[in-house]
Amino acid sequence: MSRFSRRNFMKAGAFALAAPVVLRAHDALATSGSVDVYAWGDYFDKNTVLADFTNATGIKVNLSTYGSNEEAENKLRAAGGKGFDLLFPSVDTGPNYYKDNLLQPIDEAKFKVDQVIPSIYRNSLTLGAAHRGKRFLVPFDWGTEGVTWDSTKFNKKSGEISYGDMWLADHPKQTAIRQKSVFNGVALYLDANGTLPSNRGLDMYKSEADARRVFDGVLKFIVAHRGNIGAFWNNATEATAAFTDAGCTIGQTWDTTGILLHQKTDKKWSYGMPKEGGLAWTDTLAIPAGAANLEQAYAFANFLYQPEVGARFANTTGYNSCAKGADAFLSEEARAAFQAAYPAGTIDNLFWWPMQTDFYAKLRGEYVEKLTNA
Numbered sequence: 201m202s203r204f205s206r207r208n209f210m211k212a213g214a215f216a217l218a219a220p221v222v223l224r225a226h227d228a229l230a231t232s233g234s235v236d237v238y239a240w241g242d243y244f245d246k247n248t249v250l251a252d253f254t255n256a257t258g259i260k261v262n263l264s265t266y267g268s269n270e271e272a273e274n275k276l277r278a279a280g281g282k283g284f285d286l287l288f289p290s291v292d293t294g295p296n297y298y299k300d301n302l303l304q305p306i307d308e309a310k311f312k313v314d315q316v317i318p319s320i321y322r323n324s325l326t327l328g329a330a331h332r333g334k335r336f337l338v339p340f341d342w343g344t345e346g347v348t349w350d351s352t353k354f355n356k357k358s359g360e361i362s363y364g365d366m367w368l369a370d371h372p373k374q375t376a377i378r379q380k381s382v383f384n385g386v387a388l389y390l391d392a393n394g395t396l397p398s399n400r401g402l403d404m405y406k407s408e409a410d411a412r413r414v415f416d417g418v419l420k421f422i423v424a425h426r427g428n429i430g431a432f433w434n435n436a437t438e439a440t441a442a443f444t445d446a447g448c449t450i451g452q453t454w455d456t457t458g459i460l461l462h463q464k465t466d467k468k469w470s471y472g473m474p475k476e477g478g479l480a481w482t483d484t485l486a487i488p489a490g491a492a493n494l495e496q497a498y499a500f501a502n503f504l505y506q507p508e509v510g511a512r513f514a515n516t517t518g519y520n521s522c523a524k525g526a527d528a529f530l531s532e533e534a535r536a537a538f539q540a541a542y543p544a545g546t547i548d549n550l551f552w553w554p555m556q557t558d559f560y561a562k563l564r565g566e567y568v569e570k571l572t573n574a
Contacts, residue, residue, distance in 0.1 A: 282490030358472020374450025
């Protein structure tokens with residue numbers, strides 16, 4: 201994992217408002233028309249980044265949103281790769297699009313490659329960004345799924361908290377989980393304590409037999425501790441509500457959940473990396489095979505990777521931009537939040553989601569259903 205030089209590009213994280221973006225219309229490839237964007241629900245505020253783009257170029261952004269990779273994949277597949285000009289899939293899901301020819305290769309004569317952090321741009325190829333020698337996905341942002349907790353209930357820091365703390369006997373109905381990713385968190389925990397060896401969960405991608413062995417063991421553990429579960433979540437809104445409305449005091453969540461709870465709701469909320477290792481992901485920018493507004497799509501793509509824009513995206517979402525130089529435009533508050541979430545040693549211990557295999561995706565769906573119905 202250290203070959204990704206993550207210490208360099210992990211500086212571009214957190215939130216708080218950056219300085220106003222100063223842009224020139226001629227930085228874009230097109231100066232009229234519209235672009236149809238399909239993005240994660242918490243990516244773009246129409247009054248910030250999207251408004252800046254329209255003001256700078258004259259191009260109108262038609263925004264549609266989704267809450268999961270599966271939702272995005274299914275909608276694009278149902279439309280035969282048409283209906284949108286830009287999409288933001290997670291890099292490990294690339295094979296799900298390639299098998300149905302839903303995306304088109306990135307034209308590096310139109311996309312400004314030098315705006316992306318070189319190490320992550322280069323090494324994303326091994327995580328699912330390429331197919332048959334061609335790049336289809338451009339790293340856009342990255343983040344983690346770790347633990348959010350009430351610091352008045354759990355007196356620990358990032359790097360000290362454990363996935364195991366979510367399953368303590370004296371905390372009934374206080375744990376928030378996302379069914380499809382909790383398997384990986386528990387796998388890391390059970391591997392670390394020797395209960396269920398799995399090579400840090402990588403056996404779930406090794407073969408169908410190995411994956412089923414790990415899924416079975418993890419499911420058995422969760423079902424035995426199901427009394428701890430206070431809420432399931434599948435998107436950012438549900439994750440936040442698990443703590444603000446459902447009474448959860450700890451949970452496996454995306455970084456933005458705990459960070460924004462700390463900033464906007466109550467300082468008691470903390471977010472950080474479990475000692476077994478946080479789950480790390482990279483979302484990308486892609487162009488659907490049937491994109492109707494290509495020039496506008498590349499104009500918007502190039503706009504998003506300007507350092508000031510990358511920082512503003514990070515500042516308003518809590519995600520970390522892959523735009524080179526974005527870290528220079530972050531606030532001190534943002535830097536402090538990043539340092540609290542990722543103290544020394546936690547970065548090198550991250551588990552980066554591997555490229556999905558057909559058997560992994562199939563089995564995960566099967567075991568998510570088993571867990572939901574348990």
